[in-house]
Every structure is written in structure tokens, then in C-alpha cells.
Amino acid sequence: MEVYNETVYEHEGGRDRWTISTGETKIRNHLAKLAESHPEVELVAQNQDGSVVYHVPDGWITVRAPKRMNYSEEQRQALAERMKTVREQKRTAN
Numbered sequence: 001m002e003v004y005n006e007t008v009y010e011h012e013g014g015r016d017r018w019t020i021s022t023g024e025t026k027i028r029n030h031l032a033k034l035a036e037s038h039p040e041v042e043l044v045a046q047n048q049d050g051s052v053v054y055h056v057p058d059g060w061i062t063v064r065a066p067k068r069m070n071y072s073e074e075q076r077q078a079l080a081e082r083m084k085t086v087r088e089q090k091r092t093a094n
Helices: 025-037 073-093
Strands: 007-010 017-022 042-046 052-057
Touching: 017 025, 025 042, 025 052
Parallel strands: none
Antiparallel strands: 007 017, 017 052, 042 052
């Protein structure tokens, strides 16, 4: 069976909800967790290929540009050192 690995967000004008169809594991899991704690998130279909269809309220979907951080050279060096330390700790822990 072909793997369905895309996500589609659909909104019809005049409706108060979005329809999300996805086969992506990360988004499927996120929607399932939301549905457990928010009754307004509705599982509409669970397909044989593993994909799911959910309805979510209209105000829940946003599109925004990524945040751009302007670090000074000193801040960049400090962040690089911190990441180097974290990577070394992970390496020694495994």
C-alpha cells in the first residue's frame, strides 16, 4: 500500500471550521492529543492507509513568517559553545 505522507488544510468560505487531512505521523499525533483535550477538534475519518481527517475550529489555523533573530557576534559564539557542550554531553551519555 502506498504511503500517504502529505498534509492538506482546507477551508470553505462561510464555514466555521477547517478540514485537515494528513498521513504525517507528527501531525496525526498532534491532532490526536488535541482531540483528547478539546472536544471542538473532531476526528472525521481514519483511513486504511493510516491517514486521518480532522475538523478544527476556524480561528485555530494561522500562517506566519518565521522569527528572525539578530544575534551579535558574542551571542553567536556563546550559543555555539553551548551547543557544543550539549552535543558532547549527549555523546558521552550514549
